[in-house]
Amino acid sequence: MSHLRSSVNNGVGEIVLDRPKALNALDQNMIDTMYDVLLEWGDDDSVHTVLxxxxxxxxxxxxxxxRAIRDHAIAGDADAITRYFAAEYRLDQLIATYPKPYVALIDGATMGGGLGISVHGEIRIVTENALIAMPETAIGFFPDIGSTYFLPRLPDGVGMWLGLTGARVRGADAVAVGLATHHVPADRLDEVADTIRSGAPLIEALSGRTVAAETTDLPLRTIGEYFADDNVTAIVGGLRGAVGDEWAAAMVGLIEKASPTSLWVTAAMIGAGARSTLDECFDRELTAAQRITATPDFAEGVRAVLVDKDRTPSFEPADIDDVDPAVVAAIVGADRAS
Known part of the structure; x- marks a missing residue:
């Protein structure tokens, strides 16, 4: 069964994600179907915009x-894991190079793979209800879907902050840091969508309906100070040394919930991504995804967060200072991180 619907009207090809019980988490069929549809529309002159x-x-x-990836990992089905991530990254790569305007309407939770099918597109419209995050370190994984390319290209330190902590960004703040392009009030989103569906120019659909996002509540200067490094020990040490700083303490709390190995892998991947092309990042991510899903931390992290939901993972090692650099290099690929 496909949880994805597609249609073309007035020159607009619309893809509707429809897997509500799983919050539209992308299964293999959804990924494959979406890729095939986009590929067909890319060469179809009757389609001028994708929504x-x-x-x-x-x-x-x-x-x-x-959860399905964890099941494959426990079963030792490495081929299924490779097939999933290769297909997902292929889809994200297609979106990043899509020849026609690609518009994503983001109203609600958007995490991990949800950013892969939105951030790489030309137009990302968010509402105040949008909740954007890359929470992978908490499940023994790392931010992927091409994020090791776009995270280090956000304002100073923001990408490392998002990648390590899994912190959540909402509405106008997402526009301010470059994850979204437009902020529209939730009560006007249907109006925007209907105008796009009518075949009207995108500038007409957005005109007079967007909210200015010149300001942000995010402590960007503080984020830049604490997360400018790719040394996890230095980052955490700086945060812990900020006595009386409630924001720093909250970030330490988020980091302490993550897999220490995943934190180091994430820092290395984002650092390498800063000096890589998008294609190189996808290639590196596929290698790392294949390797990290075979580790105990991945199965344990997914169990604690998504399966049993007890939020008490037992990661090994349990401290960032005990992570073996050789293990990190083996996951990232020492030759690929340079």
């Missing part, structure tokens, strides 16, 4: 189908 929406008001897309 991606959600049938649920709770989420745009909560990510990839990580």
């Amino acid at each position: 991606v929406t959600s049938a649920s008001d709770r989420a745009f897309c909560a990510g990839g189908d990580i």
Whole structure:
């Protein structure tokens, strides 16, 4: 069964994500179907714009189908894992190079793989209900879907902050840091969508309906100070040394919930991504995804967060200072990180 619907009207090809019980988490069929549809529309002169929406008001897309990946890992089915991530990254890469305007309407949770099918597109419209995050370190994984390319290209330190902590960004703040392009009030989103569906120019659909996003509540200067490095020990040490700083303490709390190995892998991947092309980042991510999903931390992290939901993972090692650099290099690929 496909949880994805597609149609073409007035020159607009619309893809509707419709897997509400899983918050539109992308399963293999959804990924393959979406790729095939986009590939066909890319060569179809009758389609001039692509619109991606959600049938649920709770989420745009909560990510990839990580529970299924864990099942494959436990079963030792490495081929299924490779097939999934290769297909997902192929889809994201197609979106990044799509020859026509690609518009994602984000109203609700958008995490992990949800950013892969939105951030790489030309236009990302968010509402105040949008909740954007890359929470992979908490499940023993790392931010992927091409994020090791776009995260280090956000304002100073923001990408490392998002990648390590899994912190959540909402509405106008997403525009301010470059994850979204337009902010529209939730009560006007249907109006924007209908105008796009009518075949009207995108500038007409957005004119007079967007909210200015010149300001942000995010402490960008502080983020830049604490997360400018790719040394996890230095980052955490700086945060812990900020006595009386509630924001720094909250970030330490988020980091302490993550897999220490994943934190180091994430820092290395983002650091390498800063000096790589998007294609190189996808290639490196596929290698790392294949390797990290075979580790105990991945199975344990997904169990604690998504399966049993007890939020008490037992990661090994349990401290960032005990992570073996050789293990990190083996996951990232020492030759690929340079």
